[in-house]
């Protein structure tokens with residue numbers, strides 16, 4: 001065991017310490033705490049460690065309600081008060097935006113209720129008929145406590161179906177259970193409601209996880225894009241058409257692009273007024289219309305990247321809404337947009353994943369004019 005004083009929060013649910021001169025990312029701690037840690041991984045540039053004892057606690061430390069919170073890979077911040085969780089996430093977003101895009105971000109992370117029982121999609125491991133979560137940074141199963149997972153929106157199915165992996169997906173009115181990605185109970189497609197519309201989603205397909213997420217993000221995207229009647233809009237990485245539906249309702253002509261063929265087939269039924277293509281974005285870039293008035297993009301965790309950013313900027317939209325679940329990928333891509341003649345007007349951050357380190361941001365971009373080029377401060 002090594003005694004140390006923890007430094008600031010780092011992206012990914014860690015707090016940084018310097019142990020024997022080496023950067024060490026510690027799980028289970030809070031900034032400023034004096035703790036004992038156990039090194040769990042040794043690396044060339046940095047190590048990882050787990051806090052095993054708290055000697056001087058942060059004033060906003062709370063007892064983690066879940067008995068497996070210290071080992072489970074799901075929750076990183078159960079031991080922080082709700083207010084401190086928001087502050088830790090604020091610092092992570094601010095640091096990523098400063099470091100990767102030169103943006104001074106001084107906004108707060110907006111809380112979204114409920115803070116417990118919000119996860120409408122769960123993936124468990126099944127071990128000898130018992131359900132488990134994956135351990136932190138490992139595939140080792142950590143058996144669920146009797147009370148189940150506290151962030152899950154519905155109780156775990158028991159007895160567990162025979163499978164290696166068990167999925168639980170909650171729709172607006174029904175629940176589906178998957179065993180190794182096959183639906184074994186409940187419907188193949190679930191109805192979800194958002195922004196005054198109903199969407200059919202495959203039980204194993206993508207839908208925003210927190211029950212308030214879809215509405216929260218649609219509102220933020222509409223604030224960002226301010227759609228007008230007759231606008232030509234692109235919904236990139238469109239899933240089953242969540243943002244396309246809201247943009248159609250605002251009078252826009254929408255083209256959507258999405259990799260998952262099943263999602264595209266559903267999007268066509270969900271939003272028949274829009275046009276959807278099933279293809280990897282990288283292959284669609286040359287085939288999209290040459291201009292667009294407004295663009296929403298909601299890429300997976302790794303972000304959109306250089307080619308997609310360049311292709312969007314080339315369409316010269318008057319507003320872009322970038323929805324991001326990883327502030328590091330967002331920071332990198334905002335830097336690329338700034339280099340392509342766009343200005344970051346606003347970044348909103350939402351705590352759509354309470355108790356975990358995850359966070360969702362929506363950035364608004366508009367064309368930079370000569371007056372606005374240069375350093376950005378928000």
Ligand SMILES: C[S@@+](CC[C@H](N)C(=O)[O-])C[C@H]1O[C@@H](n2cnc3c(N)ncnc32)[C@H](O)[C@@H]1O
Nearest residue numbers: 206237238239242258259260280281298299300
């Ligand atoms: C964060 S989800 C957003 C979905 C949708 N906007 C929503 O809110 O429901 C990202 C989507 O990007 C899709 N995707 C991942 N890689 C892609 C690629 N290379 N090209 C196109 N779509 C991709 C995924 O299938 C997923 O539906």
